[in-house]
Amino acid sequence: MESPSSSSSSSSSSSTRSEQYRNWLELPRDVTASILQRLGAIEILESAQRVCMHWRNLCKDPSMWRAIDMRNHEYWDTPLDLDHLEKMCRHAIDRSSGQLRDISIEYFGTDDLLKHITLSSSQLRRLRLVSCYHITDEGLNEAAAKLPLLEELDITICLFSKEPLMALGRCCPLLKSFKLNRQGIRSVHIECDEEAVAVAESMPELRHLQLFGNQLTNDGLNAILNGCPHLESLDLRQCFNVNLSGDLGKRCAERIKSLWRPDDPTDDYEFAAEIDDGGSFDENDPSGMSDIDYLSLSEGYGHYEFSGESDLSDDDFTDYDFYDYGDYYFG
Template sequence: MEASSSSCPSQLPPLLSSAEAEQRNWLDLPRDVVSAIFVKVGTIEVLRNARRVCSLWRNVSKDPFIWRTIDMHQLGDLTDSDDILDDMCRLAIDHSSGQLTDITIEEFATDSLLKYIADSTSQLRRLRLIRCYSVTDEGLCAIAEKLPQLEELDISISNLSKVPLETIGRSCPHLRTLKFNIEGYKSPHIECNEDAFAIAGTMPALCHLQLFGNKLTNDGLLAILDGCPNLISLDLRQCFNVSLIGNLGRRCAEQIKDLRHPYDSTADYPFEAEDDYGSFDEDYPSGISDIDILSDYEYDFYEFSGGSPSEFSDYDYYNDY
């Protein structure tokens, strides 16, 4: 009976209220667990809210582990000015204590902020700049030599020219992935191989290349294939001056494992794109048509001695541009 009475609920310690239990659970979490949660929560949320909850969380928010990756894009409904976002980004960089390896910035990056990043870390491996029109050729060139470990560079929608590409190529020997995208359009008709030649001449170790909307021609593409023999993936969507037919089409099929054609679907592309035309995927699921792999001589012979007009309607349409 005594044993029974000793286990009576009335003898147990009083239970915490739900609010007290929730507070105690959060505050009792190990520091490394809180740090891992902050990483998942993301840069903006930690800077704006989490670090203000209590002194413990504010202290944890200064852990350099949290700031090895800084992601400040897709800011949604934030109404902060560029100056405030710049200050927040610099604070995150300071907290990284030289351990920053990966940073993404949308819209508010400047030459000054890039210099601050480059001066704060020599470990940067991934730099992503989205619609950062205030970043100049001179600004990117100035920090290139300070990024010796850079492996991935993503510059999507900018005013930059071939000049920083050449400088990055010469200064960053570990660069394996390059995205240099602009908004694709078919008119006015412009041909320019400067970007392609800069890439081909300075980035022989490149494995992944995206040139969405670029104005390169077949000559530029051929230079890239010659100058970047390690390419595994190549995205040429909305590169309307490129025609993957004949020998060039066959070489692309043989050399590149993951090839996106100029007229392939842009459904998975995160930025604006012209989409008023059919996709190669619809007609040629393998990505290369029978016409593409004909030799140049065979193509001419086939077109003028037996190929029906309907079989070449897509080809004629592409060459109108």
């Protein structure tokens, strides 16, 4: 027979456990939405929305898709191919129902996908393209005309000429932040000011400019300073053709509040910053991207757990316009 003290101890232990572990479903809707949004689009479509009907409904809300991040790097080691990633991205865009403001895509970008983004998202404020080698000058040119509200543009390790950059500057008068990043090269002395001139001639309202690993010279930098009078920050790390000694360095120091010089540390740079000393890119991983940090579900919200198993069945997904692309599916 259980003693009173034993019963009291058991009750106390149960009470402590109840306080320590609460049901995730008891979280306020806005808190749950905030947690899910940190997972990234792929994680939501492949996993999170299959947990329970409550999460499923949240994941179908257009407000969940105002920002779409398709840079989920752990998936590059899985069978998900670029075609399926593009289809998944299209589905995420469609879920936004025109509310999309911010999108980041990596590797799988194409002219057709970029066209779908611009036709479906008239309110887009930020566009980020990473290693999107299948987007052409023509595709970016066409997209520029449909991005009148764009404020931030990041282009990292992509292959575009001066012309689409000029088009973006002309068609996006609200553009305040521009990143055009490559890999720094020391081994071969190549000078090219075309991109710098495109920025100088077409983006007069810029406040923030990052040209990591660019081949511009002092002439290109002077053109930027002349053409972009409102610049507040300028990142020239690994721009080894630029010499900031003398008058040019003094001009930058006087004009720019936040200045990164060519040889400044790259610890806070989010991509690989190895200098090319004569080698070439790995075609399978041209960007050398760093890992993306994913949400720890217990971080910041105590400890929560689900009671029982998921309340979703295959029939539920059939009722929710379930998408099936070969061996990959998301609803």
